[in-house]
Amino acid sequence: MKAIKIIIFLAAITLISCSKNEEVKTVKYMVTNSLSGFNVSYSKEDGSVVTEHITTASPSDKKNLYSFTAKSGDVFYISVTDTATYSFPQVYVFVDNKVFKQNARTDNKMMPVVVSGTIPF
Amino acid sequence: MHRNSLLVFTLIVLFSSLGALSQTLSDTVMLKPAVIFENSFKKMPVVTGTIKSSEIDKLASGDIGYILRTIPNVSAIRKGGTNLDPVVRGFKYSQINTQINNGIHIEGGCPNRMDPTSSHIDINDIGKIEVLKGPYSLRYGPNFGGVINYLTIQPVGYKKFETHVRGLLSYESNGGGAKQHITVDGGNNNFYYIFTGNNLNYGNYKDGDGNIIKSSFNKYSYSGKAGYVLHNNHRFELSYLGSNSSNVLFPALPMDERSDNTKIMAVDYNCGNIGKNINLIGAKIYRTDVHHIMDNKLRSNSDTVVAVSDVHAINTGGKAEIGLKFKEKFFLIVGGDYLNTYKDGTRTKTMIMQPPKDNNIPSKLEKLWNNACLNNTGIYSEFRTSVRNWDLLATIRCDLNSAKCDPIVLKGTGTPPPTLINDSNTSSNYTNFSFNLGVTKNFNDNISLSLTIGRGMRSPNMTERFIILLPVGYDNYDYLGNPQLKPEINNEADLIFKYNIEKVGSFELTGFYSYVQDFIMGMYLPASVQKPLTQGVLGVKQYENTNSATFTGFEFAYATPTKYKFGATLTAAYTYATGTNITMQILDPTKIVSQQVIGEQVLSNDAMPEIPPFEANIGIYYKFFKNKLIPKVSYRLVLAQNHISQAFYESKTPGFNIFNASITYNLNKYFSVTGGCNNIFNVYYYEHLNRRIVGTTTNLYEPGRNLFVNLIFNI
Numbered sequence: 001m002k003a004i005k006i007i008i009f010l011a012a013i014t015l016i017s018c019s020k021n022e023e024v025k026t027v028k029y030m031v032t033n034s035l036s037g038f039n040v041s042y043s044k045e046d047g048s049v050v051t052e053h054i055t056t057a058s059p060s061d062k063k064n065l066y067s068f069t070a071k072s073g074d075v076f077y078i079s080v081t082d083t084a085t086y087s088f089p090q091v092y093v094f095v096d097n098k099v100f101k102q103n104a105r106t107d108n109k110m111m112p113v114v115v116s117g118t119i120p121f
Numbered sequence: 122m123h124r125n126s127l128l129v130f131t132l133i134v135l136f137s138s139l140g141a142l143s144q145t146l147s148d149t150v151m152l153k154p155a156v157i158f159e160n161s162f163k164k165m166p167v168v169t170g171t172i173k174s175s176e177i178d179k180l181a182s183g184d185i186g187y188i189l190r191t192i193p194n195v196s197a198i199r200k201g202g203t204n205l206d207p208v209v210r211g212f213k214y215s216q217i218n219t220q221i222n223n224g225i226h227i228e229g230g231c232p233n234r235m236d237p238t239s240s241h242i243d244i245n246d247i248g249k250i251e252v253l254k255g256p257y258s259l260r261y262g263p264n265f266g267g268v269i270n271y272l273t274i275q276p277v278g279y280k281k282f283e284t285h286v287r288g289l290l291s292y293e294s295n296g297g298g299a300k301q302h303i304t305v306d307g308g309n310n311n312f313y314y315i316f317t318g319n320n321l322n323y324g325n326y327k328d329g330d331g332n333i334i335k336s337s338f339n340k341y342s343y344s345g346k347a348g349y350v351l352h353n354n355h356r357f358e359l360s361y362l363g364s365n366s367s368n369v370l371f372p373a374l375p376m377d378e379r380s381d382n383t384k385i386m387a388v389d390y391n392c393g394n395i396g397k398n399i400n401l402i403g404a405k406i407y408r409t410d411v412h413h414i415m416d417n418k419l420r421s422n423s424d425t426v427v428a429v430s431d432v433h434a435i436n437t438g439g440k441a442e443i444g445l446k447f448k449e450k451f452f453l454i455v456g457g458d459y460l461n462t463y464k465d466g467t468r469t470k471t472m473i474m475q476p477p478k479d480n481n482i483p484s485k486l487e488k489l490w491n492n493a494c495l496n497n498t499g500i501y502s503e504f505r506t507s508v509r510n511w512d513l514l515a516t517i518r519c520d521l522n523s524a525k526c527d528p529i530v531l532k533g534t535g536t537p538p539p540t541l542i543n544d545s546n547t548s549s550n551y552t553n554f555s556f557n558l559g560v561t562k563n564f565n566d567n568i569s570l571s572l573t574i575g576r577g578m579r580s581p582n583m584t585e586r587f588i589i590l591l592p593v594g595y596d597n598y599d600y601l602g603n604p605q606l607k608p609e610i611n612n613e614a615d616l617i618f619k620y621n622i623e624k625v626g627s628f629e630l631t632g633f634y635s636y637v638q639d640f641i642m643g644m645y646l647p648a649s650v651q652k653p654l655t656q657g658v659l660g661v662k663q664y665e666n667t668n669s670a671t672f673t674g675f676e677f678a679y680a681t682p683t684k685y686k687f688g689a690t691l692t693a694a695y696t697y698a699t700g701t702n703i704t705m706q707i708l709d710p711t712k713i714v715s716q717q718v719i720g721e722q723v724l725s726n727d728a729m730p731e732i733p734p735f736e737a738n739i740g741i742y743y744k745f746f747k748n749k750l751i752p753k754v755s756y757r758l759v760l761a762q763n764h765i766s767q768a769f770y771e772s773k774t775p776g777f778n779i780f781n782a783s784i785t786y787n788l789n790k791y792f793s794v795t796g797g798c799n800n801i802f803n804v805y806y807y808e809h810l811n812r813r814i815v816g817t818t819t820n821l822y823e824p825g826r827n828l829f830v831n832l833i834f835n836i
Binding site for chain 2: 041043047048049050051073075077079112114116117118121
């Protein structure tokens with residue numbers, strides 16, 4: 001009897017001291033359908049934003065820009081500017097290898113293509 | 122998952138070992154309760170409602186507010202699946218003195234009260250809930266409209282050292298809610314202890330029309346209490362409670378609770394019958410610490426701005442009192458209490474659609490509270506006596522209340538940030554006097570009539586004093602605090618008739634009338650004075666003392682004697698509340714979507730907002746096989762609420778009828794099970810106090826049909 005109670009007591013203590021592991025997700029930025037290249041700004045794992053120019057060989061070129069791990073609720077941000085008249089880049093954000101959000105350029109070539117939000121719960 | 126599995130395993134071990142158990146509870150000795158704060162209202166002219174853990178075990182709910190609704194004239198404001206905010210006779214928020222274990226106050230983190238006091242305690246840690254209506258229970262602190270006292274489970278003592286375990290497993294079909302609870306307690310004549318653990322995982326529930334309401338939540342909590350009894354009933358007790366919740370969704374609020382981490386610590390000392398004239402002495406000190414984080418990440422507007430609020434609220438307090446008796450019939454209690462509340466919080470807005478600035482996504486920090494601090498020191502005295510067939514109760518209380526915060530500024534909205542209220546105007550000091558007098562005429566042992574009159578004053582709370590432009594009201598306005606508000610005063614009279622017939626049952630009928638002076642409400646500030654910070658609101662209101670309001674109503678309760686196999690209960694309650702000279706903002710009727718204020722109108726009489734309609738409940742049960750099997754059915758009738766506030770743009774709420782049924786099977790003293798169905802006919806309905814879903818005109822509907830089962834082990 002005592003043993004059972006001790007087991008129960010220990011189990012209860014263990015139970016309440018456990019905390020759920022926060023689920024970590026993989027996030028990936030990808031840009032395609034750019035004629036020759038684009039300027040891009042994107043947020044990194046630490047929240048800072050980097051800006052760079054990426055060249056592409058053809059619109060079918062798929063540029064995987066950055067991949068990182070994040071927790072649910074973390075903020076992501078990517079902005080692509082491609083001023084070539086007939087270039088319509090498409091921007092994808094993958095979460096755990098599935099497209100979570102996407103956007104594409106319109107006829108307004110000066111308007112950056114922004115995909116931003118928070119990692120889903 | 123890991124936690125759940127472990128608890129299931131624990132309870133399986135428990136259940137499988139039942140046959141080997143031979144321990145009995147016959148050796149228990151009731152440790153003297155905390156007599157200093159023991160509720161002595163049974164014979165007092167105060168209307169009380171009580172719920173015990175044995176009743177809670179037979180109900181389906183992961184929330185205390187839902188259980189409180191079963192008390193006549195106690196309702197609750199629903200904003201999500203849990204954390205319902207209680208309303209007593211139409212009084213709410215700080216108009217009710219809500220506390221834990223006779224005096225512990227908790228300041229919630231959320232300005233919109235997504236975390237009222239009840240949200241920080243698990244329902245299965247509750248031993249008893251007491252609701253004391255009216256401004257009469259002044260030993261519990263400043264009391265304006267009533268006291269809700271959540272008493273956690275108190276361990277019993279044993280002649281020899283023993284340990285006992287209690288477990289509960291519960292499941293609800295609507296939303297797949299699962300609840301686990303375990304209690305380990307024991308001790309002997311001198312030492313006692315109790316440890317509890319709770320885990321709740323509830324999904325989104327469906328309303329009666331099959332719509333999924335985003336209302337899921339996860340909570341876990343743990344508590345420990347240990348006491349030592351010296352000779353002469355001197356008792357010391359230490360207690361600690363930790364409560365955690367995460368991802369609690371509130372479709373009727375602009376944000377969801379992402380996490381809440383609360384710690385409650387207390388030390389109690391009390392003793393009784395010290396000398397001829399000293400009946401009791403007691404003292405308590407405590408500290409509560411709430412760290413609350415909420416955000417809009419599951420809202421559509423988070424695509425442009427991600428807002429995260431981080432609030433820290435700390436309460437530190439204590440109380441001490443001494444009870445004196447003279448000639449065995451005059452009782453005098455003299456005491457004092459102290460409460461310090463500190464609150465600070467920020468909201469970080471990340472503008473994720475705007476171009477980066479200095480290699481970062483633009484963000485700004487806004488203050489919700491700016492190092493706000495509130496102190497309340499009270500002294501009180503209660504006198505009680507009985508002369509022939511008359512009982513007399515008189516209480517007086519004086520509170521010194523002061524508050525201060527740093528200047529109320531709109532940080533992040535300019536350089537330098539605009540100051541709304543400067544440093545010299547953020548402090549205030551009040552001296553509040555409250556008192557009551559009650560007499561009971563006992564016509565015989567079964568019939569009594571009581572009349573109680575009282576005046577309760579409450580100082581403005583943190584939100585009313587210091588909130589910085591947030592939509593915290595029922596209406597769609599940003600609210601601005603006002604540090605110079607005067608206290609609100611409730612003048613109330615209760616007439617209580619009690620009739621107990623041994624063979625028929627007990628009746629209780631109460632009528633009350635309450636006249637509130639300096640009622641605190643929001644008053645509109647034109648856009649030229651102050652523009653709102655929140656998108657989509659109608660403008661800004663600042664808290665002001667308005668004119669007067671009256672609350673009138675009754676409560677009726679009847680219960681058959683418990684000695685019969687057949688039993689029934691009947692309750693009914695109603696409150697009618699009206700305010701005078703209330704200013705209403707007139708909205709432009711041509712702009713339905715983007716509404717605008719185009720004028721004002723003073724309403725000489727207007728209904729007070731968020732007042733529950735008439736409600737009646739009938740419960741019938743039958744005890745089979747020497748109380749082993751007890752089926753019960755209940756019926757709830759709620760009439761339409763047509764007396765609605767124009768100034769707050771309230772809508773009429775239709776009435777509804779709800780049927781529930783349950784059956785309890787007490788297998789033996791170790792094991793019992795209750796199963797049942799709430800809202801049997803899957804009625805599609807909402808309570809008048811349920812808030813609207815944010816961004817819509819749709820009310821938050823109540824859960825549809827819900828099957829539940831509770832398994833309880835006692836070893």
